[in-house]
Each structure stands twice: as C-alpha cells, then as structure tokens.
Amino acid sequence: MVVQLNVGGDDSRYEGDISWSDDSSYIVEKQTSDTFYANSSVKIKYLSSFNSYVTQESIYRTARTMRSLSDNNLNQNLTWVFSVDPGFSYLVRLHFCEIDPDITKANQRVFKIFLNNQIVEDQADIVAWTGNTGNGIALYKDYAVRLPKGEGQQDLWVALHPNIASKPKYYNVILNGLEIFKVNDITGNLAAPNPIHTSVQQRILPNVPSKSKIYAKIIIGVVSMVAASCLLCVSFFVVFRMKRQGDSNASVRPPLWIMRSLYGNSHLPVSAKTNTTRGYASSLSSDTCRHFSFAEIKAATNNFSERLVLGNGGFGKVYKGEIENGTTKVAIKRGNPLSKQGVHEFQTEIELLSKLRHRHLVSLIGYCEENSEMILVYDYMSLGTLRQHLYHTKNPPLPWKQRLEICIGAARGLHYLHTGAKQTIIHRDVKTTNILLDEKWVAKVSDFGLSKIGPTSDDTHVTTAVKGSFGYLDPEYFRRQQITEKSDVYSFGVVLFEVLCAKPALNPTLADEEVCLAEWALQNQREGILDQIIDPYLNGKIAPDCLKTFGEIAEKCLSDEGVDRPAMGDVLWSLEFALELQENMEGGGGVLGDMDNEETPFSKYEKKDPDDISLGFNGSRNNSWSSVVLPH
Structure with a gap:
C-alpha cells in the first residue's frame, strides 16, 4: 500500500485500522476544485461484484469535483501527483460514486482519466457503468502503471478532464477515493533502490558476500534512523527555544513541516478556547498586519451574505466587505472550514504580504483565525481580474x-x-x-x-x-x-x-x-x-x-x-x-x-532603471524555461 485517499473528505479510519487520508496535500491545483458531500437523501449501494472489497460508506459520501463554471473546466484538469519508486508496477484503484442528486442519467457527466499522461478511460461515465440505474451506486476501477527504472523517486500522475466530444450535460469530473498499491517484481522484491547508499556499499564492500551486504544495509538503515531521530530532537529543541524566547523574537518561526508534525495538517495550532484565541499567525506584530475578530468579519460581510460573494476558489469564497464604520471597502477571503485546505497558503500569504508594500502588489490588511477560521482581508479591487x-x-x-x-x-x-x-x-x-x-x-x-x-x-x-x-x-x-x-x-x-x-x-x-x-x-x-x-x-x-x-x-x-x-x-x-x-x-x-x-x-538600447518607484532594487540580473507538457 502506497497511499489511500478519501478524496474530498477528511482523514478517517474504519475496521482493521486502515487509514484513509485526505487528498489535499497531493492535488496539484486546489483552486480549480471543489469538495462535494452527499446529502442524506443519497443512499450508497454497491455493485454485486463489489462484495469482495467493500469500503466504508463515508469514502463514497465525499468527492472532489471541478469548479461549477463549465467554461473554465474546459481549460483545467483535476490532477494528483504522487512520489513513487521507479522500476515497479503500480495498481491504481479509483473509487467512484455519483452522489450529485442532479446527475441520474448517462451522458450527464463524462470525463477522461489519465495516468502519467496516458489515457486509460476516454469516456468515464459512472451512471452508465452502473447500468444507467441512477446515482448513489459505488464502484471501483483498477489500472496498472509501469514506471521505468531510474534514480530517485519519480512522479505518478492521476488526472481527470471533462470529455468534450460526448457533449455531456455537465463539463465536470468526480472522484471519491484513490488507492495505489506497489506490485513486487519477479523476485518478490518491494525494496526501492537508494543510489546514495548503493554507491557507498560499492566503494566500501565491492566483493563482500551477500550476507555481509545484507548486514551492511541494515547498519546503514540503522544509522539513517538515528540521524533522523537526532534531526527530530533538534527540531523540538528549536521549537522549545523559540517558545522560551516569546515575543522578543516573534518574527522567527519554526519551519512549516515542524509545525505540521506537532499540530497536525488540518488547522493552525490554537488552544481549546477557539472563540478568542489566536494561532500561528498571531505572532505577527500588530503594526504590520491587523488581527480582526470573527465578530468584526461577520459585521463587515453582513454575516457572510451570499449577495456579497465576489468569487469562489479552492481556498474558499471571497466576499466584498466594509470596515471602519463603512468607510473602507475590502475583499475578505474565507477558507472553507469543511475542506480543511489552505493552511500552508494561509500562512504563506500572511508571512509574505505582511512584510511587502508596493503599488503593484495587493495589500494584505489583516487576518482572522478565531474559531479555527482562516480569513484574509485585502484591499478591495473594484475592477476585478485582468x-x-x-x-x-x-x-x-x-x-x-x-x-x-x-x-x-x-x-x-x-x-x-x-x-x-x-x-x-x-x-x-x-x-x-x-x-x-x-x-x-x-x-x-x-x-x-x-x-x-x-x-x-x-x-x-x-x-x-x-x-x-x-x-x-x-x-x-x-x-x-x-x-x-x-x-x-x-x-x-x-x-x-x-x-x-x-x-x-x-x-x-x-x-x-x-x-x-x-x-x-x-x-x-x-x-x-x-x-x-x-x-x-x-x-x-x-x-x-x-x-x-x-x-x-x-x-x-x-x-x-x-x-x-x-x-x-x-x-x-x-x-x-x-x-x-x-x-x-x-x-x-x-x-x-x-x-x-x-x-x-x-x-x-542601454538599460534604464526599470521602476520609477525607489524601493531599494539591487539591480541584479540573474539570467537563470520549454513548451508546456499537458497531462492530456
């Protein structure tokens, strides 16, 4: 087992303690996708051939689709990327269940499936696969992918794209679950080659019998584990020291991967008192980035009125709002609380934009992270996007x-x-x-x-x-x-x-x-x-x-x-x-x-100063691109 993903849903566990993770860390472009949840009226059923491999129902009650705007979907793929070992075959199992109550007939949602840029399904139509018997019927499809031998890990791409030729009612795609299994080679081997360790063994033990080579691999493995343990200890020490330093060094923070290992991958670290506490982002000084209370945000957006929605992306909806007693218009981007996406994006926006001010960069006014919310407040751009x-x-x-x-x-x-x-x-x-x-x-x-x-x-x-x-x-x-x-x-x-x-x-x-x-x-x-x-x-x-x-x-x-x-x-x-x-x-x-x-x-022509705004450009010219490789 390489990975098991509850696509569009949360991390979950079921009988046998097999973990299904959420897919947000594998998807290439979150802003082109939406998570979809089946309502209570949709009853999940299974095909008769499915009895030997029944997955928990919750996997099929969630899905990831593309955004609702069909014309945009024609220009997009829904893509996941996985790092796997070269030289092996992989079984890719895709789980499908049509849970949209509006889709009950064949040719309403038809799409293509690509694995590593190769078409494996030209007309994926879940309702048609189930005999045109309506929605809510779960099934899975298996595909094999062979990766050539090489050094280091390689990428395995899974991509979905609307099928235009069949002229379906909706130009959209759907996926409920995804599993990848690594298949052993003809010798029964599942081990991935490690070029660094292999070269060390070749230099030090060129003619050692096979048992000794096995022992050498074990020793190298143990040394690697000890090194990793030391690194983790150093990381915890860094976090401890930073906590001790308090506000005097508030602008210095531990790396993101340390934060995720300590606090999980879903939300910023906040205490149990979620109604008033601040989390990771709150260490920013108030003079560079304003902290808004959730009550202020609700007031600015008329309790997140749908009439004020400017747009909707993978991170969440963007609302037009007013602050300072209605004297200042702002754009308020609210993270989707159900998808649990965007922690890294939320932190990156605050980290960067709170320190940058330029006439041609959108200014970040502030943020809110109460009640486990992830909300960003920007200057309002009245004419929209280019x-x-x-x-x-x-x-x-x-x-x-x-x-x-x-x-x-x-x-x-x-x-x-x-x-x-x-x-x-x-x-x-x-x-x-x-x-x-x-x-x-x-x-x-x-x-x-x-x-x-x-x-x-x-x-x-x-x-x-x-x-x-x-x-x-x-x-x-x-x-x-x-x-x-x-x-x-x-x-x-x-x-x-x-x-x-x-x-x-x-x-x-x-x-x-x-x-x-x-x-x-x-x-x-x-x-x-x-x-x-x-x-x-x-x-x-x-x-x-x-x-x-x-x-x-x-x-x-x-x-x-x-x-x-x-x-x-x-x-x-x-x-x-x-x-x-x-x-x-x-x-x-x-x-x-x-x-x-x-x-x-x-x-x-002789170069001149490229900007008439004096902001300390260093004048460097680092001349350090090929045609786009499309998954389809």
Whole structure:
C-alpha cells in the first residue's frame, strides 16, 4: 500500500485500522476544485461484484469535483501527483460514486482519466457503468502503471478532464477515493533502490558476500534512523527555544513541516478556547498586519451574505466587505472550514504580504483565525481580474495602450518580488486571474499562497513539488521540480500572449495546434504572422513596431531554457519601450528606432532603471524555461 485517499473528505479510519487520508496535500491545483458531500437523501449501494472489497460508506459520501463554471473546466484538469519508486508496477484503484442528486442519467457527466499522461478511460461515465440505474451506486476501477527504472523517486500522475466530444450535460469530473498499491517484481522484491547508499556499499564492500551486504544495509538503515531521530530532537529543541524566547523574537518561526508534525495538517495550532484565541499567525506584530475578530468579519460581510460573494476558489469564497464604520471597502477571503485546505497558503500569504508594500502588489490588511477560521482581508479591487476584461466577459474590450500599461504594472510588481525584497520571492502562480485592477486601472499582483522564497546566493534554484496552473507552468520546473524566478518570467510570457490574443492559456475545444496558447502564439511569432491571431478588436490599432517589440518580449520570456529568458527588470524595460513606440504612433510623432534589423530592445538600447518607484532594487540580473507538457 502506497497511499489511500478519501478524496474530498477528511482523514478517517474504519475496521482493521486502515487509514484513509485526505487528498489535499497531493492535488496539484486546489483552486480549480471543489469538495462535494452527499446529502442524506443519497443512499450508497454497491455493485454485486463489489462484495469482495467493500469500503466504508463515508469514502463514497465525499468527492472532489471541478469548479461549477463549465467554461473554465474546459481549460483545467483535476490532477494528483504522487512520489513513487521507479522500476515497479503500480495498481491504481479509483473509487467512484455519483452522489450529485442532479446527475441520474448517462451522458450527464463524462470525463477522461489519465495516468502519467496516458489515457486509460476516454469516456468515464459512472451512471452508465452502473447500468444507467441512477446515482448513489459505488464502484471501483483498477489500472496498472509501469514506471521505468531510474534514480530517485519519480512522479505518478492521476488526472481527470471533462470529455468534450460526448457533449455531456455537465463539463465536470468526480472522484471519491484513490488507492495505489506497489506490485513486487519477479523476485518478490518491494525494496526501492537508494543510489546514495548503493554507491557507498560499492566503494566500501565491492566483493563482500551477500550476507555481509545484507548486514551492511541494515547498519546503514540503522544509522539513517538515528540521524533522523537526532534531526527530530533538534527540531523540538528549536521549537522549545523559540517558545522560551516569546515575543522578543516573534518574527522567527519554526519551519512549516515542524509545525505540521506537532499540530497536525488540518488547522493552525490554537488552544481549546477557539472563540478568542489566536494561532500561528498571531505572532505577527500588530503594526504590520491587523488581527480582526470573527465578530468584526461577520459585521463587515453582513454575516457572510451570499449577495456579497465576489468569487469562489479552492481556498474558499471571497466576499466584498466594509470596515471602519463603512468607510473602507475590502475583499475578505474565507477558507472553507469543511475542506480543511489552505493552511500552508494561509500562512504563506500572511508571512509574505505582511512584510511587502508596493503599488503593484495587493495589500494584505489583516487576518482572522478565531474559531479555527482562516480569513484574509485585502484591499478591495473594484475592477476585478485582468481576465475578466479579456474574454468570456460582458465587459467592453480594453484599448491596446491600456493593456500595455496593465502589463507594465504587473511586471513592476513581479520585479519587486524578485529583486526589491530582502530575499527573492517567486510567485509561482502568475496568471491573468491573479492580476487585479483597482478603480484607476492600476494592476496589482495577488494570491501569494503558492509563493516560495527563492534560492540563496550559493544556490541557483529551489527544489520543490510542482504547483501552479496548467497553461502557465514553466516546463523546465515541471520536468526538474527546480524553480527559479525565471519560472515567473515564463508564466508572464503566457500572460502577454493572453493579453494580445484575448484567448485563454488552454482551450481543449480548439484544434490540437491551438489548444496551448503559448505554443500556438510562439509558432505564429516565429513565422512572422503573429498579427493574424491577435484580438480582432485590436486589428489596425497597434503600431507595427510596437507589435514587433511586444512579440519579441513574449517570445523571449518563453525561451526553452531558463537561462535564456530575460530577468523581469529587462521585460519591464522592454514593455515600457513598446508603450513608447505606441504613444509615438498615436501622437503622430513617428516611431523611434529602426526595428527592421535583427537587433531587439534587449541588445540595442542601454538599460534604464526599470521602476520609477525607489524601493531599494539591487539591480541584479540573474539570467537563470520549454513548451508546456499537458497531462492530456
């Protein structure tokens, strides 16, 4: 047994003391999913072939689905990633039960199932599988996956995507439970090779008989366990010392994995008096981040009125609110108390945004964690997200110059993250829904739940699990699980083409070559026909030299290797140059420079200060991206 997941539910145990964990730590993009709970009217039944393997009913009464907006679902996958040993076969058992009372017939919810980018089910239809006898019938499906031999652990991907070809009533997916079993090889072996230990044995014991090698492995294993125990002791000592130091060092905290090992993985550590206590986040000083009482939050949102909901994501709903006796409008993001998701995102947002202030970053006003709640309070952005002004919207199309200014503002915010703070901050989820607009159309980068502190001066990258949004993911990061600030540059390159073409980053309904905007736009850019795929509203409204420069910027951002991509400061400068070219054409003064030669703004013009706001940029240029690998 590798893993047993109660998908969409909580950790649970049943007869035999077999543990079913919640799946939140394995899912790639929580904000694209919703948890779903069966109401009492749905009675769980089992297929006759199921008798030999009956799982507790609670596993089937919860599920994870995609968000309710079907047009968005077409651009998304629901994906889980697991680290497993190479060189083995794995049995993947997926548990299904249609628990939505609105879905009772075949072809209402049909989806595809992918294992490691291979289609294993093209038309998964749970109601059809059960003989079109309605919902509430539990079943499971088994699939085999073979991982090639290699060093270190490898990823096993499970992904679900709506089937468009069958034209179902709902473009959505569902999964109730997931199990992965490791299958022994032909010798009966289940052990994973450890390349470090193996190489040590080869150097020290090259010709030792097999028994001695076994003893050597045991000794190495014991030494490893002792080392791990020592590390755990050190961790507890760190926590103890920090507790002793109290408020004098309140800004220093133990690593997240220590906090989780001490307090569990569901909520911030709070005492039994949940109505007034504060938890982990409360150690932040009050002068950088305000603590709101739960009563204040309820008053600000009219007791979380549905009429004030601005949106709904994986973390929870976002409400429009008013504080300071109605004089200040705010956006209040409330974590979903049932899903038990978002602890890490909650902490990361507070850790980062409480210390950052910039005109092009959304400001965090405060937080609330009473009653085990996870609530964040931000400045209110009255014009919503950039995407809401590009496509699938009733908003009027944006003029090209205004689009350029929004891109410049977002680039300034990202440049500040990369170079203006004490440490490099990698956003990790740059996309048009995370670029917000205030009442004056000033762009502000938002949603720092996935952000990471960048590499130190001694390192070139940070090794971390892949997280982000499909269509925007840096393929180099996707392949190597090594992230740098250049991963943000790649994602921003996708945003640039999205702004120019007014098309989503992924659209599976299009022809194969057009599904991924980054690949399609790059191909057109390299063939010199980028003008043929731009937003029709912009036809004849972009200065030719401006379009040429803008296309070169986006192309450079999407370079195959991270070292070939420009730093965000260079991207910013080039966008400002493109805006200057556009303004010169609109003002009748002609365009600057001869853009018909092979030189680009990156090589032809001397760099200037990339931001007119003096915030201590260090001026560094670390030139440290490939086409997106889609699970389907």
